[in-house]
Amino acid sequence: xxxxxxxxxxxxxxxxxxxxxxxxxxxxxxxxxxxxxxxxxxxxxxxxxxxxxxxxxxxxxxxxxxxxxxxxxxxxxxxxxxxxxxxxxxxxxxxxxxxxxxxxxxxxxxxxxxxxxxxxxxxxxxxxxxxxxxxxxxxxxxxxxxxxxxxxxxxxxxxxxxxxxxxxxxxxxxxxxxxxxxxxxxxxxxxxxxxxxxxxxxxxxxxxxxxxxxxxxxxxxxxxxxxxxxxxxxxxxxxxxxxxxxxxx
Amino acid sequence: xxxxxxxxxxxxxxxxxxxxxxxxxxxxxxxxxxxxxxxxxxxxxxxxxxxxxxxxxxxxxxxxxxxxxxxxxxxxxxxxxxxxxxxxxxxxxxxxxxxxxxxxxxxxxxxxxxxxxxxxxxxxxxxxxxxxxxxxxxxxxxxxxxxxxxxxxxxxxxxxxxxxxxxxxxxxxxxxxxxxxxxxxxxxxxxxxxxxxxxxxxxxxxxxxxxxxxxxxxxxxxxxxxxxxxxxxxxxxxxxxxxxxxxxx
Numbered sequence: 001x002x003x004x005x006x007x008x009x010x011x012x013x014x015x016x017x018x019x020x021x022x023x024x025x026x027x028x029x030x031x032x033x034x035x036x037x038x039x040x041x042x043x044x045x046x047x048x049x050x051x052x053x054x055x056x057x058x059x060x061x062x063x064x065x066x067x068x069x070x071x072x073x074x075x076x077x078x079x080x081x082x083x084x085x086x087x088x089x090x091x092x093x094x095x096x097x098x099x100x101x102x103x104x105x106x107x108x109x110x111x112x113x114x115x116x117x118x119x120x121x122x123x124x125x126x127x128x129x130x131x132x133x134x135x136x137x138x139x140x141x142x143x144x145x146x147x148x149x150x151x152x153x154x155x156x157x158x159x160x161x162x163x164x165x166x167x168x169x170x171x172x173x174x175x176x177x178x179x180x181x182x183x184x185x186x187x188x189x190x191x192x193x194x195x196x197x198x199x200x201x202x203x204x205x206x207x208x209x210x211x212x213x214x215x216x217x218x219x220x221x222x223x224x225x226x227x228x229x230x231x232x233x234x235x236x237x238x239x240x241x242x243x244x245x246x247x248x249x
Numbered sequence: 250x251x252x253x254x255x256x257x258x259x260x261x262x263x264x265x266x267x268x269x270x271x272x273x274x275x276x277x278x279x280x281x282x283x284x285x286x287x288x289x290x291x292x293x294x295x296x297x298x299x300x301x302x303x304x305x306x307x308x309x310x311x312x313x314x315x316x317x318x319x320x321x322x323x324x325x326x327x328x329x330x331x332x333x334x335x336x337x338x339x340x341x342x343x344x345x346x347x348x349x350x351x352x353x354x355x356x357x358x359x360x361x362x363x364x365x366x367x368x369x370x371x372x373x374x375x376x377x378x379x380x381x382x383x384x385x386x387x388x389x390x391x392x393x394x395x396x397x398x399x400x401x402x403x404x405x406x407x408x409x410x411x412x413x414x415x416x417x418x419x420x421x422x423x424x425x426x427x428x429x430x431x432x433x434x435x436x437x438x439x440x441x442x443x444x445x446x447x448x449x450x451x452x453x454x455x456x457x458x459x460x461x462x463x464x465x466x467x468x469x470x471x472x473x474x475x476x477x478x479x480x481x482x483x484x485x486x487x488x489x490x491x492x493x494x495x496x497x498x
Contacts, residue, residue: 159408188412235491236413236488243481
């Protein structure tokens with residue numbers, strides 16, 4: 001299983017993903033689910049680059065790895081590729097098309113397979129000349145875009161970590177708050193589902209930076225995550241203990 | 250959809266269920282999912298009755314209604330019935346057996362049906378001479394029992410409301426605290442899933458009471474629930490805002 005969340009906020013974008021994959025309880029591996037496509041600038045460093053794109057992937061690992069490999073392999077060639085798309089919208093189209101291509105390649109023709117070849121992806125980022133945008137791309141290759149009213153997307157094991165996002169997040173949430181909220185959402189998910197596991201990849205992109213995201217890999221030894229989860233857990237206990245008592249009992 | 254939760258704690262049992270059923274977004278109805286089987290005492294009122302049993306149901310409504318109807322119809326007859334079982338264990342066996350009977354009756358023989366006839370149930374309560382016990386009965390009719398280490402069961406749409414239970418509940422949690430925790434768990438679930446809805450049924454059984462549970466129907470006009478959800482929501486915001494800031498951004 002997998003859990004990924006991405007947010008498009010007033011100040012920029014936040015991405016987070018776990019790194020556990022499993023095919024049964026005794027076939028557990030670590031695979032990164034966060035992938036970057038970036039075009040360094042040709043001018044001075046202060047001008048930044050031309051694009052910064054992030055893809056998060058969930059679902060069948062063979063499918064999602066092939067999609068990422070094909071997208072990477074085509075960069076810098078004459079084929080349509082993610083370093084050459086004129087807009088984020090066309091980047092989402094290209095990712096969706098590549099997902100269809102891989103699933104069609106692998107799925108046995110004309111008969112039902114017991115294997116689920118589906119995958120889903122989140123694509124976010126910025127291309128010079130456009131505002132940052134964020135897309136949720138379904139296994140069918142079609143997609144939806146995040147808006148001010150619905151500023152975040154989740155893929156994979158999304159339910160355990162959704163209530164805290166719903167209570168805290170909105171478009172105006174500052175990036176560092178969104179980062180904290182994403183970590184708490186992962187903490188709740190990892191407590192309930194063994195198939196979502198550390199290390200976590202977190203990337204933060206500030207509007208118009210057009211340079212590599214601030215990236216952090218949060219593993220078991222990350223002091224801030226330990227402190228945050230302890231503070232949250234203790235805070236929830238205290239909050240609960242201070243609730244007005246019910247009259248029923 | 251449905252969400253039900255039940256807990257077996259040091260002081261007694263807590264049951265809670267929503268009342269929304271749906272077959273598509275425009276076919277929404279209200280059906281109770283909490284059912285009581287009780288045997289009034291023959292002695293004085295202070296002695297209490299002989300048994301108090303509660304069943305929560307989720308899954309196919311035609312299946313679960315038939316199961317409850319059959320269990321009710323057989324009470325007071327010569328057939329094995331829930332007012333006559335010598336123990337909670339045999340009560341769970343009887344419920345499981347009745348579930349198998351109904352599913353076998355309805356499921357087209359020898360061919361796969363597109364309809365999902367499955368249901369699941371939680372049975373809890375006390376029969377004089379035994380301690381209170383709590384069982385989670387699967388659609389196959391087999392079941393597991395709650396223990397000190399795993400004091401609660403959920404059926405139906407369980408994921409959104411699980412993190413708060415995991416953070417708060419343990420075997421020693423007092424009944425009124427468990428009641429509050431169940432309500433918060435429902436609040437989180439109803440925020441995220443439209444197919445779980447009010448009114449909620451809540452029943453509280455104190456060890457060895459052997460009389461009807463304290464029962465409450467929590468609807469949109471319930472002042473305590475309004476106050477609790479507002480206090481919780483506000484408390485979560487405050488707790489979140491007081492977290493130590495991260496160093497990443």
